[in-house]
Amino acid sequence: MSIKGFLSNLVGKKIVMAVTGMFLLFFVLVHLLGNSSIYLGPDGINNYTQKLQSMPLFVWLFRFFMITVFIIHVYFGFLLYLENKNAKPDKYAIKKSLRATFASKNMIWTGLVVFGFLLYHLLHFTFRVISIERLNLDFMQRPDVYSMVIQGMTEVPSIVLYFFGLLALMFHIFHGFQSLFQTLGVLSEKMHPGLINFSKLFAFFVFLSYSLIPAVIIAGILR
Amino acid sequence: MMNLTLLVWRQKNANDKGRFEKYEAKNINHEMSFLEMLDVVNEELIKEGKEPIAFDHDCREGICGMCSQVINGVPHGPLEKTTVCQLHMRHFKDGDVIYIEPWRAKAFPIIKDLIVDRSALDRIIQAGGYISVHTGGVPDANAILIPKEDADAAMDAAECIGCGACVAACPNGSAMLFTAAKVMHLAKLPQGKIEAFRRVCLMTEAMQKEGFGACSNHYECQAACPKGIKVSFISGLNREFIKAQLRSK
Ligand code: FES
Numbered sequence: 001m002s003i004k005g006f007l008s009n010l011v012g013k014k015i016v017m018a019v020t021g022m023f024l025l026f027f028v029l030v031h032l033l034g035n036s037s038i039y040l041g042p043d044g045i046n047n048y049t050q051k052l053q054s055m056p057l058f059v060w061l062f063r064f065f066m067i068t069v070f071i072i073h074v075y076f077g078f079l080l081y082l083e084n085k086n087a088k089p090d091k092y093a094i095k096k097s098l099r100a101t102f103a104s105k106n107m108i109w110t111g112l113v114v115f116g117f118l119l120y121h122l123l124h125f126t127f128r129v130i131s132i133e134r135l136n137l138d139f140m141q142r143p144d145v146y147s148m149v150i151q152g153m154t155e156v157p158s159i160v161l162y163f164f165g166l167l168a169l170m171f172h173i174f175h176g177f178q179s180l181f182q183t184l185g186v187l188s189e190k191m192h193p194g195l196i197n198f199s200k201l202f203a204f205f206v207f208l209s210y211s212l213i214p215a216v217i218i219a220g221i222l223r
Numbered sequence: 224m225m226n227l228t229l230l231v232w233r234q235k236n237a238n239d240k241g242r243f244e245k246y247e248a249k250n251i252n253h254e255m256s257f258l259e260m261l262d263v264v265n266e267e268l269i270k271e272g273k274e275p276i277a278f279d280h281d282c283r284e285g286i287c288g289m290c291s292q293v294i295n296g297v298p299h300g301p302l303e304k305t306t307v308c309q310l311h312m313r314h315f316k317d318g319d320v321i322y323i324e325p326w327r328a329k330a331f332p333i334i335k336d337l338i339v340d341r342s343a344l345d346r347i348i349q350a351g352g353y354i355s356v357h358t359g360g361v362p363d364a365n366a367i368l369i370p371k372e373d374a375d376a377a378m379d380a381a382e383c384i385g386c387g388a389c390v391a392a393c394p395n396g397s398a399m400l401f402t403a404a405k406v407m408h409l410a411k412l413p414q415g416k417i418e419a420f421r422r423v424c425l426m427t428e429a430m431q432k433e434g435f436g437a438c439s440n441h442y443e444c445q446a447a448c449p450k451g452i453k454v455s456f457i458s459g460l461n462r463e464f465i466k467a468q469l470r471s472k
Contacts, residue, residue, distance in 0.1 A: 001424055001468060010397075010437035011427050011464045080437055084395035087436030090327045093230075093243065094296035098446030100394060104439065179440040182454070185462025189455035 010083070013076055018183035020073035021176050027066055028169070032209055038222065042146040046138055049145045074115065081108045103175040110172040117165025124152055131155055153217040166210050174203035224250050225317035229264065231276055232324045237332050243322070253313040257300065258283060258290060260312055277336040285309040285449065288384030291391070292337050293324040298388035298447040306386065306449040326387050328396030330434040341387050343433035344401060350429030351422040352405045358414045373411045380408035382450040392447035395436030400444035402430050403460035404452050410463055420467035423460060 006012040037044035052059055103110070124130045125148065132152055138144040152158055178199035181187045187195060216222050227248040234241030248264050255263070258280050265275035281289040290307040294300035300310045315321065323337065331339040369377075381404075389400035406423050409415030415422075431437075438457055445454045 005424075005428075006468060008431075009424070009427055009464075010431045010435075011461060012468075014437055015461070015465065080439070084397070084436035084439065087329045087396035087434055088327065088394060089329055092293060092296060092324055092327055094322050094324075095293075096296035098297065098392065098443050100441035100443050104441045105394065107439070175440070182440045182458050183438075183461055185458050185460075185465055187455060187458040189453050192455060 010080075013080055014183045016072065016076050017080065018180040020069045020076070021180050023066070023069045024073060025173065025177065025180075028173070028206060032206070035210075035213060038146065038149060038213060039216075041222075042138055042142075042144070045145050045149070046140075046142040050142045053143065074111070077108065077111055101175065103171040104179075107172060107175055110168040113168035114165060114172055117161065117168065120161055121165070124158060125149070131158070149213075150217055150223060153214045159214055159218070162214060163211070166207050169210075170203045170207035173206055174200055177202055224252060225312070225315070225319075227251060227260075227315065227318070228320045230320065230322045231336070233276070233336050234325075234333050236335060241333070251312055253311070253315075255312045256283070256308055257292075257294070257310040257312065258308050277334075277338050279338050280308055283308040286384060288386035291326050291339065291341070291386055291388070293322075293326065293391055295322050298326065298391040299386075299449050303446075304449055304451045306384075309449075326391035328387075328390045328393075328435070330396060330398070331387060331390060339387075341385075343435070344385050344387060344390075344398065346433060347398065347402055347426055347429045348405060351418070351425035352409070354409065354414050354418065356414070356417050367413055369412065377408050377411035380404045380411070380452065380456055383408070383448075383452050384450060386449065388447045388449060389444035389452075390435065392443040393436065393438075394441055394443065395439055396434075397438050397444075398430050398433075398435040399438035399457050399460070400448060400452055400454065402426050403456040406463060407456045407459045410459070419463060420470055423463040423467050427460075427464065 001009070001012075007016065034048060035045075037048040097105070120130070124132070128134060128148075132148055135148055136144045138146070153162075178187075178195045181191075181195055229246045229248055230243045231246060232241060233244045246264055246268075248260060249267075251260050251263065258278070261276060261278060268275045279289045279291050281287040283290075285306040285308060288306070290299075292299070292307045294307070294310075299305060299307050300314075302310050302314055325331075325333055325337045326339045326341075330343040331341055333339050383401060383404035385401060387398075387401070390396055390398050393399075406419075406426055409422065410419040440454075440457075442454050445452065
């Protein structure tokens with residue numbers, strides 16, 4: 001099958017979703033790991049930022065790769081959403097969901113919320129056009145990401161947006177994580193129930209561990 | 224004996240808009256099957272000089288896959304692993320209100336009332352759901368060795384009666400469970416393996432061409448399947464598809 005044939009095949013498109021979704025999931029974990037350096041105080045996260053800034057080629061290649069993966073994921077997500085909707089034009093008067101979950105039925109919406117949240121997050125901390133004006137240097141001449149995050153996480157509107165963004169991400173991962181194994185054909189009958197439970201647990205873990213950062217800041221443990 | 228209120232989808236033909244019509248089903252014996260209950264209602268309609276409700280059925284013993292009704296929002300009704308023809312009225316109670324709708328999917332145009340055109344499934348089979356290599360005469364028993372798990376899996380997949388409940392249940396109107404059952408039934412056996420890669424590509428292409436959606440892993444299909452076909456066969460189809468891609472490169 002040619003690349004074109006693969007990308008127009010409905011299983012091919014699902015595989016594209018699964019593979020890009022897998023990379024995005026990796027990113028979520030890598031980002032979480034990087035963020036966790038904030039628990040070490042200014043020395044942790046400011047050092048981490050300085051390290052990253054000292055290898056711009058790597059950082060830009062990584063960003064370019066993630067953006068490409070993200071765009072592909074969004075594009076095929078929309079495509080499949082529209083095609084699938086088109087395949088079921090008439091709705092039932094009554095339809096009981098037997099297995100479908102809130103998460104599985106709302107992938108497009110939770111995905112869109114995550115998309116919006118991501119834009120806000122980039123404007124907030126990466127481009128700093130929302131509330132933070134510039135990134136100062138700390139006393140060791142490192143970019144003071146620590147103070148920036150502490151400041152950013154004490155603004156109520158941001159906190160609310162982060163909460164909903166993470167909630168949407170949780171639901172998205174809850175369906176997406178196990179879905180990716182099914183689509184890549186590695187799921188056997190025996191693994192199935194276990195993986196669905198693990199998927200829920202994993203999504204909740206992502207939600208909790210990301211929320212822990214603002215929670216700790218609000219509680220005044222990090223300041 | 225019980226009395227029921229039915230809300231049945233009536234539609235003259237594919238172009239008609241269709242609507243629900245209300246019927247009272249009186250003096251229904253709880254030992255009747257759901258289709259026999261509809262027969263009783265139809266008798267009354269005929270007596271009144273009205274058009275009887277058109278619905279598909281053939282074997283009435285759960286093996287042909289012709290009966291196709293969504294009952295109170297569930298394809299084949301509330302009982303798990305049961306076709307409409309094998310669903311008995313003892314699972315309902317006196318005074319129940321029952322909604323009866325046809326399978327709904329773009330690939331299944333309505334012919335009349337509860338009857339839909341499911342020939343799209345046949346065309347998926349025609350695209351590759353067969354074996355065209357020479358398999359010779361009937362082999363001696365155990366001349367071709369097949370691991371027990373493979374033989375079991377092939378038999379499980381072969382249980383699919385092609386009724387289309389998976390499509391009816393799927394929010395995307397996808398025929399993935401059906402196609403997966405047919406693909407895996409043959410891919411598990413030595414005679415079917417030879418054309419397995421070609422088959423999975425052709426059948427999934429045909430499925431798309433017929434206007435079925437893609438699988439979003441909602442797993443509604445497995446819950447609705449009267450034969451309990453497992454979604455792990457869909458995982459198997461995906462695996463076959465990926466193998467086919469790697470092979471052709
Ligand atoms: S009529 Fe044959 S399966 Fe129901």
